Amino acid sequence: MITLEQKNFEEIEKMTKGYNRLLVLGCETCAAMSFAGGQRQVAELASAIRVARKTSGEQGEVLEEAIARQCEPEFVDLIKDDVAGCDAVLSLACGAGVQLLAERFPDKVILPGCNTLFLGVTEELGVWSERCAGCGNCILDKTAGLCPIARCAKQLLNGPCGGSMNGKCEISKDVDCVWQLIIDRLDRLNRLEMLEEIFPVKDWSPAGHGGPRKMIREDLKL
Amino acid sequence: MYDNNPVNAMEHPPCRVACPILTDVREYVQLIAERTFKEAYASIRKLNPLPRVCGRICTHPCETACKRGQVDEPIAIAALKRFASDGPWKGRYEADVPDKSTGHKVAVVGSGPAGLAAAHDLAILGHRITIFEALPVLGGMLRMGVPAYRLPKDVVDEEIQAILDLGVEVKTGVRIGEEINFTDLSEQGYKAVFVAIGAHKDQKLGIAGENEFEGVVSAVSFLRAVNQGQNPKTGKKVAVIGGGNTAVDSARCLLRMGAETVHIVYRRSGDEMPAAKEEIEEAVHEGVQIAYLTSPLEILGQNGKVSALKLMKNELGEPDASGRRSPKPVPGSEFTLDVDMVIAAIGQAPDSSFVADKLELTERKKRIIVKGPYTLVTTQPGVFAGGDAVTGPATVVEAISAGKRAAISIDLYLRGEPLPTIEPAEEVKREKLSPALVEKTRNFARCGKISLPAEDRLKGFDEVDAVLSEDLATKEALRCLHCFLGARIDKEKCISCLTCVRVCPLGIPTTNKMGEITIDPFACQACGMCVLECPVWAIDISLNFRSKIALEIEQVISRSQQAEPMIVGFFDLHGNFRSTDVKSLRQDYPNILPVMVFGLRRIDTCDILKAFESGADGVVLAGCPPDTDPFPETADRVKRRIAHARTLLDALGIDGARLEVCDMPEKGIVDKELIDGLIQRIKEPVQASSE
Numbered sequence: 046m047i048t049l050e051q052k053n054f055e056e057i058e059k060m061t062k063g064y065n066r067l068l069v070l071g072c073e074t075c076a077a078m079s080f081a082g083g084q085r086q087v088a089e090l091a092s093a094i095r096v097a098r099k100t101s102g103e104q105g106e107v108l109e110e111a112i113a114r115q116c117e118p119e120f121v122d123l124i125k126d127d128v129a130g131c132d133a134v135l136s137l138a139c140g141a142g143v144q145l146l147a148e149r150f151p152d153k154v155i156l157p158g159c160n161t162l163f164l165g166v167t168e169e170l171g172v173w174s175e176r177c178a179g180c181g182n183c184i185l186d187k188t189a190g191l192c193p194i195a196r197c198a199k200q201l202l203n204g205p206c207g208g209s210m211n212g213k214c215e216i217s218k219d220v221d222c223v224w225q226l227i228i229d230r231l232d233r234l235n236r237l238e239m240l241e242e243i244f245p246v247k248d249w250s251p252a253g254h255g256g257p258r259k260m261i262r263e264d265l266k267l
Numbered sequence: 268m269y270d271n272n273p274v275n276a277m278e279h280p281p282c283r284v285a286c287p288i289l290t291d292v293r294e295y296v297q298l299i300a301e302r303t304f305k306e307a308y309a310s311i312r313k314l315n316p317l318p319r320v321c322g323r324i325c326t327h328p329c330e331t332a333c334k335r336g337q338v339d340e341p342i343a344i345a346a347l348k349r350f351a352s353d354g355p356w357k358g359r360y361e362a363d364v365p366d367k368s369t370g371h372k373v374a375v376v377g378s379g380p381a382g383l384a385a386a387h388d389l390a391i392l393g394h395r396i397t398i399f400e401a402l403p404v405l406g407g408m409l410r411m412g413v414p415a416y417r418l419p420k421d422v423v424d425e426e427i428q429a430i431l432d433l434g435v436e437v438k439t440g441v442r443i444g445e446e447i448n449f450t451d452l453s454e455q456g457y458k459a460v461f462v463a464i465g466a467h468k469d470q471k472l473g474i475a476g477e478n479e480f481e482g483v484v485s486a487v488s489f490l491r492a493v494n495q496g497q498n499p500k501t502g503k504k505v506a507v508i509g510g511g512n513t514a515v516d517s518a519r520c521l522l523r524m525g526a527e528t529v530h531i532v533y534r535r536s537g538d539e540m541p542a543a544k545e546e547i548e549e550a551v552h553e554g555v556q557i558a559y560l561t562s563p564l565e566i567l568g569q570n571g572k573v574s575a576l577k578l579m580k581n582e583l584g585e586p587d588a589s590g591r592r593s594p595k596p597v598p599g600s601e602f603t604l605d606v607d608m609v610i611a612a613i614g615q616a617p618d619s620s621f622v623a624d625k626l627e628l629t630e631r632k633k634r635i636i637v638k639g640p641y642t643l644v645t646t647q648p649g650v651f652a653g654g655d656a657v658t659g660p661a662t663v664v665e666a667i668s669a670g671k672r673a674a675i676s677i678d679l680y681l682r683g684e685p686l687p688t689i690e691p692a693e694e695v696k697r698e699k700l701s702p703a704l705v706e707k708t709r710n711f712a713r714c715g716k717i718s719l720p721a722e723d724r725l726k727g728f729d730e731v732d733a734v735l736s737e738d739l740a741t742k743e744a745l746r747c748l749h750c751f752l753g754a755r756i757d758k759e760k761c762i763s764c765l766t767c768v769r770v771c772p773l774g775i776p777t778t779n780k781m782g783e784i785t786i787d788p789f790a791c792q793a794c795g796m797c798v799l800e801c802p803v804w805a806i807d808i809s810l811n812f813r814s815k816i817a818l819e820i821e822q823v824i825s826r827s828q829q830a831e832p833m834i835v836g837f838f839d840l841h842g843n844f845r846s847t848d849v850k851s852l853r854q855d856y857p858n859i860l861p862v863m864v865f866g867l868r869r870i871d872t873c874d875i876l877k878a879f880e881s882g883a884d885g886v887v888l889a890g891c892p893p894d895t896d897p898f899p900e901t902a903d904r905v906k907r908r909i910a911h912a913r914t915l916l917d918a919l920g921i922d923g924a925r926l927e928v929c930d931m932p933e934k935g936i937v938d939k940e941l942i943d944g945l946i947q948r949i950k951e952p953v954q955a956s957s958e
Contacts, residue, residue, distance in 0.1 A: 053918070077802040077803050083804075084804045085801065088873045089872050089873050093919055095880050096921065100920045170769040
């Protein structure tokens, strides 16, 4: 899933100031699972904005709505009337959702209520961590199922570097050195010889370095 | 109106399913837990015309079925019923009797619990009822059979009076079949008859000596004499033969009337003994001795009086038709017991001779045969029958159930509508709770009984058990595990995020590999954790559901008298406080607006914000003391949730210190110092330095 977190309240308050009718719009997939933009967090944030406005004497109405995914035009279009009736939309989706809203509602102010963080896994309730960088060229078959692009601070393909100490990365003692993990796992799998294959220089174009990416499936498109 | 259809055991709590009149036990137990006793009484009384009787002598199949019984001990439901029905709040029962009578006259023959229940329900339906009672007083076995130490006579009087107050007419001292017969009734305009004559005829022992000696007495006539205050002659050494409640009642009465030794002689073992386990225990506690696996052979006498009882030991053989293992005499095991009185309590049959030419009776015990166990129709049109006269000696709640069923049938009959065919509910074998769940469920000791010490009991016929105190009753009601009141998932909203699976302290929600979540509604104890944490609000709950809490916040604020500073207080019902504590809180602090909840777990940041949004100046959350919290493992999580709310409030420009969270005191609802401190902080906020 894509993990995201709500921006801090001060920032939200500042960016929403002056929009009399504000629609807080939730996104009930990744954002909900990140406890940043499901119905519960929409209600909490909308209520918080109302209380803050009341305290500061600011007028206006704060509305609440949520759709299944803000990254799908059909869902977005279902709320066009709600959007039309407000001065600004505070989207609690990832950056993709915010931008699709902006695209579908060209005349409306769309504001991001969340910061999009990473593609990751749930370690346990309330704890998520990054696992994938979306580089467009998966090499997990060669690295024992552990990704050095997403999990090595230097994105080294032939690690570890000299900064690896006692299994930890030099950037923080709380961060595992993924190359240490790769070696340990290959050892456990009895596949250490795989390390003898040297990765060539990585082609970063599928990772977006060749410009914004787009995927088209001729067999599927309408 | 009362619905007699069997309920689906997979959708209703086991206590209700087990009750012959389908009492909504869970509802009144919850109302007691909420300290709303008047409402609890109303909940009981609307279905049961004899709640104070049932609170004392019901054999409470509900308790046997109770889910908590699988964890530690069942909820003391009967004691709670008595608490709710005995209390000063009950007032006069205001039944909803229609202004206009239907004009139909119905004769109820017999004034025991079956007859009374039928009269009650039929009167409420607007029919004109006359009860015909052969004895000079009303109540049937409630008055003539059950001794006063279990059921005081004034309780019976009051409950009967409330039924008569509905406009029910009474003719005592009239024996149908002698003074008046069915044809007369019909000629007098009675359109329907309910025969509920009970089973008052003792059965003979059928052994030698039974009819020869003075001192051989039948249990029914003995108890009737005792209950009428006739002080019948009692022996010093008495044997009571039989194993039912009548035998145990006789034995306990005998001890109160001066008998020195009382033996109950029962032919099978304790496991098969039909008397209520509790009654047997009380009898033994008072000094009754029980000779199990023993049968009487002969009553011996001297000078025309009973002098001894010849007995024989048995062993248990194969199960008989009743499913119980049958006694087999052990050769050579004869012995004698010195006694001067023998009471025969081996079962009763209805005195049904007067209907023998009209109604069909069973061959041996002369019970009245009905065509359907729900409709209670007899072979005679317009004549219905129920209670002990049909079933043989049974329990008070079964008799009430028969009366209520008869009322439904008679009402339909009078209105010319067909009687429904009701199939008995299929017996559903509910799965037992998993050992893991039992392990995780916190135990709370049952507070079911306050009894007189045995030595005080035997001085007379004072009631043995006292009514529970408010403290004990509330505590007991809070032990309820809320079957079928818990989390319900809306599968259309669910996004399979697994939060419920992760957050449940009992491990109830489960998922399949496609993310479809299942929450067992019987196992769930309605703690509410998943309901709150669900990020898309796909789960709701019947106990304290989310919208109800939100609505209550709105209501308390809209009702408030502009008291300042206005504080919304969330109070955990699991605390050790009384209804009067809530009242005095309202008096002492009219500015505190209480919202009662089953655990602070139920309160989300949204609710706290909602209070501030609606105009509150402060919020106080008072949780129960840790020793009364059924889910102590959630306490830390609740604290962190409140800390999050406080941080948010600070960010909003509302001092987070306006949100107070505390444990309730050992006794009472709230610590005054703490409340005063909060009020002080709201009135005089600490100004942040402007430098």
